[in-house]
Amino acid sequence: MEEVKILFIVNPAAGGGKALKVWTKNIYPILEKKKIEFDYLFTKKPYDGFNLALEGIKKGYKKIVSVGGDGTVNEIVNAIMLQDIIDPIEISVGSIGSGSGNDWGKSVGIPTNFEEAVINLQKDNFILQDVGKVSYIQKGVEKTRYFVNVAGMGFDAEVTYRANKSKKRLFGKLSYSLILFSVLFSFEDPYVEIKIDGKKVYENQALTLNVGICRYSGGGMMLTPKAKYDDGLFDITVVDKISVGTILANLRKIYDGSFINHQAVKTFRGKSIEITSKEKLYLEADGESLGDSPLYFEIFPQRLKVLSG
Incomplete structure (x- = not known):
């Protein structure tokens, strides 16, 4: 099965700047090491996560992953639910928590270890949530x-x-x-x-x-x-x-x-x-x-x- 390219949306301000460090020092090197097909975009202001996810969906991305806090996840989810290009259920959303809360990931069982979280994206294991x-x-x-x-x-x-x-x-x-x-x-x-x-x-x-x-x-x-x-x-x-x-x-x-x-x-x-x-x-x-x-x-x-x- 052909691997689906992942779009990462990174909120560099999340967690007081923690997300940017996590992306640069942890996640990006792991992605490169494992030769995973991906693109990434940085948010610059509130609701950028929504706009970037929406543009990604228009370009055909069906796997979108947040690197930030729960607020970044929320913006991506709103883009998925409000777009009328494809059925929302055809788009997968993930998160590598690096904000100040990251409560959602804990609730749905997303690994907190960065390498495990990346490997999990490759496996394409998923749940359907309300x-x-x-x-x-x-x-x-x-x-x-x-x-x-x-x-x-x-x-x-x-x-x-x-x-x-x-x-x-x-x-x-x-x-x-x-x-x-x-x-x-x-x-x-x-x-x-x-x-x-x-x-x-x-x-x-x-x-x-x-x-x-x-x-x-x-x-x-x-x-x-x-x-x-x-x-x-x-x-x-x-x-x-x-x-x-x-x-x-x-x-x-x-x-x-x-x-x-x-x-x-x-x-x-x-x-x-x-x-x-x-x-x-x-x-x-x-x-x-x-x-x-x-x-x-x-x-x-x-x-x-x-x-x-």
Whole structure:
């Protein structure tokens, strides 16, 4: 079988510049050593990943791999889902994580070892995973975005917004934990209403809300710990307004998912979700700050072909 040429889309700014070093010192030499057919392009500004992937699809690439963080993956996925050249399921997407989170790769079983990740691309092993679509408001205009991992609202979205703006760009748990503490004492819990598959399931003040296809987000947190990437359902986690002391006492449990056993946490599953709020409820998806409420989520079962271990 003829080997399909891979298009790598590299975000050199991901992980505070880590992605560029990983590409130059690790991935590129491995690709050359193994004589793999590939081309590569660098992003220069936000949403370049989308445009470069779209151009790649027009040129006939059917295997596109992100070298960056979850945000780069998200842009590539949006190009795959929005293009009308071929069926999205005919395009394979992969990732060699080198950003500050890389939670999606962990969720779908992509190897963290660079050489193993490259070998995995040659094997062409894949899974089919669900894709989410969210409608939201950005500067007064309704917009939509596809996502493949986790969307967060409320406290979670505020932490993500601050993390994306942070100039230090520290990595992983440390980065999110430091910013989390800075938001903790100033956040005002919005009053939200949630409908799942047309039925109202929640109406109260909420600290944070998450809609997940996969399990990991925020640098290793498990905010939707029971999510399955191919079951055709969103997992929804809602945390009621609680005291700072309660948050601090349960912070470690976010990393193993056991926080969902707390009485202030509600969990749901469904195919469509509508979220409204009295105040502006901010949204992030796959670590990208997007806009605010009202929000509507729908799921597309097993619509993404993922190169996985």
